[in-house]
Amino acid sequence: MIEKKYAEDEMLSLSGIQHFHFCKRQWALIHIERQWEENLQTTEGRFLHERVDNPFLKESRGDVVMSRAFPLVSDQLGLYGVADVVEYIRSENGISLPGYEGFWKMNPVEYKRGKPKIDERDEVQLCAQAMCLEEMFNVNINSADFYYNEIRRRIQLNISEELRALVISLSDEMHYLFKKGLTPPAEKSRNCKYCSLVDVCVPKLTKKSVSARSYVSKHFNDACTGDP
Structure with missing residues (x-):
């Protein structure tokens, strides 16, 4: 057995x-x-x-x-x-x-x-x-x-x-x-657009080369300056 x-x-x-x-x-x-x-x-x-x-x-x-x-x-x-x-x-x-x-x-x-x-x-x-x-x-x-x-x-x-x-x-x-x-970090790829969890995963936020602090800071500054 x-x-x-x-x-x-x-x-x-x-x-x-x-x-x-x-x-x-x-x-x-x-x-x-x-x-x-x-x-x-x-x-x-x-x-x-x-x-x-x-x-x-x-x-x-x-x-x-x-x-x-x-x-x-x-x-x-x-x-x-x-x-x-x-x-x-x-x-x-x-x-x-x-x-x-x-x-x-x-x-x-x-x-x-x-x-x-x-x-x-x-x-x-x-x-x-x-x-x-x-x-x-x-x-x-x-x-x-x-x-x-x-x-x-x-x-x-x-x-x-x-x-x-x-x-x-x-x-x-x-x-x-x-x-x-x-939970492994995200590896952004062409498959992301087919994934139902892309908004939960947030691959740009969890990508190894970009820190969460830098990502949030950039988008906060863009919002304040009106940049897209």
């Missing part, structure tokens, strides 16, 4: 690994400081998941059975969450499924409102889901699927060793920052 790496009260939200990869400060504001703001993107994403995440709905389509809002947990990653959909696909190398004959392999499916990203923020989230399922059911999952609402099609993700290592590294760092209660 594998020894637990994290205790129950140390578990973190699995969905946070996507925030963490996108921006560590954003993750800390949400998961450590408990701050959240909606924008168009987050609202659309929430509505999409509300349509998908029905834990009482199980569908069967031939050799595929779908279970929605599937609870996930990993003692080794210290993460818990919910998979939008877990598909059971008939396979000789799968596991037994109560109420169904034969054997079935597991395939997690994550629904996203937009389109594929240029970075790995979506990939680490789906990989973490697959790693949870592997730990929970003692199975091997080599691939998983995204469904991107904007392009209306699936994209398959290869669960590589490099991606698994990245998930482990990110989860370890998340736990370290959470335990210490540390």
Whole structure:
């Protein structure tokens, strides 16, 4: 039996690994400081998941059975969450499924409102889901699927060793920052304009090269002189 790496009260939200990869400060504001703001993107994403995440709905389509809002947990990653959909696909190398004959392999499916990203923020989230399922059911999952609402099609993700290592590294760092209660300073980038927390984060104020005192002083003087 594998020894637990994290205790129950140390578990973190699995969905946070996507925030963490996108921006560590954003993750800390949400998961450590408990701050959240909606924008168009987050609202659309929430509505999409509300349509998908029905834990009482199980569908069967031939050799595929779908279970929605599937609870996930990993003692080794210290993460818990919910998979939008877990598909059971008939396979000789799968596991037994109560109420169904034969054997079935597991395939997690994550629904996203937009389109594929240029970075790995979506990939680490789906990989973490697959790693949870592997730990929970003692199975091997080599691939998983995204469904991107904007392009209306699936994209398959290869669960590589490099991606698994990245998930482990990110989860370890998340736990370290959470335990210490540390919120990283802002690193202003092009991503800031897409962040619902930009007004809470104030990246210009927290940027390492600009002190808070200098920032406030400059804007106070600008206001007094009428400069924009």
